[in-house]
Amino acid sequence: MSHRYATRGKNSRRSPNGKGPKAAPSNGRPDRRKKKKKESDLKRSDLIQQAQVRKEVVFEASFDFSESGLHDKLLKNLEAKGYTKPTEIQEKSLKAQLEGRDILGIAKTGSGKTAAFLLPILQKQIEGKFQALVLAPTRELALQISDEYRSLNKGLGLYNSTFIGGTNMNKDLELAGKRNDLIVATPGRLLDLYQRGAIHFKALKCLIIDEFDRMLDMGFERDLNKIIDALPIERQNLLFSATLDPNQERKIQALLNNPVRLQISSGNTSNDHIQQELIEVAAGESKMPILIDMLKQDDFNRVILFAETKRWVSKLKRKLSQAGIRADEIHGDKSQNYRQKALNKFKKGHIQVLVATDVAARGIDVDDVSHVINYQIPQTLDSYIHRVGRTGRAGKTGMAYTFVES
Ligand code: AMP
Numbered sequence: 001m002s003h004r005y006a007t008r009g010k011n012s013r014r015s016p017n018g019k020g021p022k023a024a025p026s027n028g029r030p031d032r033r034k035k036k037k038k039e040s041d042l043k044r045s046d047l048i049q050q051a052q053v054r055k056e057v058v059f060e061a062s063f064d065f066s067e068s069g070l071h072d073k074l075l076k077n078l079e080a081k082g083y084t085k086p087t088e089i090q091e092k093s094l095k096a097q098l099e100g101r102d103i104l105g106i107a108k109t110g111s112g113k114t115a116a117f118l119l120p121i122l123q124k125q126i127e128g129k130f131q132a133l134v135l136a137p138t139r140e141l142a143l144q145i146s147d148e149y150r151s152l153n154k155g156l157g158l159y160n161s162t163f164i165g166g167t168n169m170n171k172d173l174e175l176a177g178k179r180n181d182l183i184v185a186t187p188g189r190l191l192d193l194y195q196r197g198a199i200h201f202k203a204l205k206c207l208i209i210d211e212f213d214r215m216l217d218m219g220f221e222r223d224l225n226k227i228i229d230a231l232p233i234e235r236q237n238l239l240f241s242a243t244l245d246p247n248q249e250r251k252i253q254a255l256l257n258n259p260v261r262l263q264i265s266s267g268n269t270s271n272d273h274i275q276q277e278l279i280e281v282a283a284g285e286s287k288m289p290i291l292i293d294m295l296k297q298d299d300f301n302r303v304i305l306f307a308e309t310k311r312w313v314s315k316l317k318r319k320l321s322q323a324g325i326r327a328d329e330i331h332g333d334k335s336q337n338y339r340q341k342a343l344n345k346f347k348k349g350h351i352q353v354l355v356a357t358d359v360a361a362r363g364i365d366v367d368d369v370s371h372v373i374n375y376q377i378p379q380t381l382d383s384y385i386h387r388v389g390r391t392g393r394a395g396k397t398g399m400a401y402t403f404v405e406s
């Protein structure tokens with residue numbers, strides 16, 4: 001097998017399986033690793049280095065949750081989850097949110113933004129009635145937000161429902177009429193429920209829009225506007241976005257009322273970082289044997305493998321299965337039920353590799369993802385950052401590899 005590993009950044013000169021030499025080999029054979037990158041590759045690797053710099057910004061919390069003034073029951077739930085100190089977005093948004101201010105949070109998944117908006121809501125729900133609605137662009141993200149809410153609201157007597165496409169409508173029609181302190185939804189299904197008269201928002205006090213940039217990318221703007229028109233005018237608004245594109249500004253201004261703006265630079269929940277490396281292969285050389293080699297290493301035990309298209313995802317899954325590697329796939333052509341099952345298998349460790357497209361993997365929050373591997377280089381820096389952020393979560397160390405053709 002004639003492949004070269006050319007790595008950059010902190011861990012340059014380490015092969016992906018950790019077994020390779022850390023310095024130039026002294027075995028007399030020529031060093032086949034590339035020393036100099038071609039110009040066409042520089043741009044891509046600059047993207048990657050940029051992501052690395054952004055990922056390593058460290059935040060030191062100035063207080064522990066125990067000193068935050070949050071309700072004792074909430075503190076108990078936080079403790080059970082192992083959250084002792086707030087992340088940057090949590091620390092910076094807590095007071096303003098409790099005061100009822102609108103918030104614009106530029107923060108990505110992995111920053112702890114879910115608990116950042118849920119904690120003040122829960123605090124208010126303990127003190128009195130405070131119904132909130134979270135809109136998320138993907139079903140997976142919506143389910144994760146609900147999971148986070150349920151783990152934080154234990155023993156508080158609060159209720160929540162999740163309304164997402166691809167699930168049983170009759171069940172949703174029933175749940176929509178019940179008490180819901182928190183509703184988490186993707187825009188399409190929620191609008192459907194509203195238009196059928198199954199749900200109203202008269203008691204709603206707070207709207208949260210998560211991953212607003214992705215919401216726009218995915219064409220949800222019209223649905224979003226229709227939902228917002230159905231909400232009480234007097235309400236708190238929290239909007240989170242991974243990026244702040246200048247042409248989103250006007251839309252954001254229309255949604256928010258004199259918001260507190262928070263730009264969160266730390267992507268990690270602690271000072272652990274994600275190690276990122278490039279694997280350079282010659283043009284036309286098959287990456288599959290290298291990938292299989294990597295996946296046979298013991299420490300590659302929970303891997304998300306990204307590919308650019310649904311076809312590629314299916315192909316990679318097939319090839320891995322043929323090589324005896326336990327893998328499953330998630331992408332837009334798979335039903336919600338299939339995607340959820342695959343995700344659960346991955347979470348429980350029943351499969352080693354989850355092969356995914358960007359959109360399907362958006363917001364996936366699985367603890368202990370050992371490695372993220374990009375089989376092809378992602379199209380944008382934003383997408384790279386999101387992918388790499390699937391590993392090294394909640395303060396753990398993660399590794400990310402990206403195949404680059406020379
Ligand atoms: P999020 O950005 O909301 O998807 O959160 C990213 C990860 O950080 C999730 O695995 C959370 O469980 C975890 N997390 C959130 N807040 C904290 C905290 N204060 N301390 C430790 N882990 C946290």
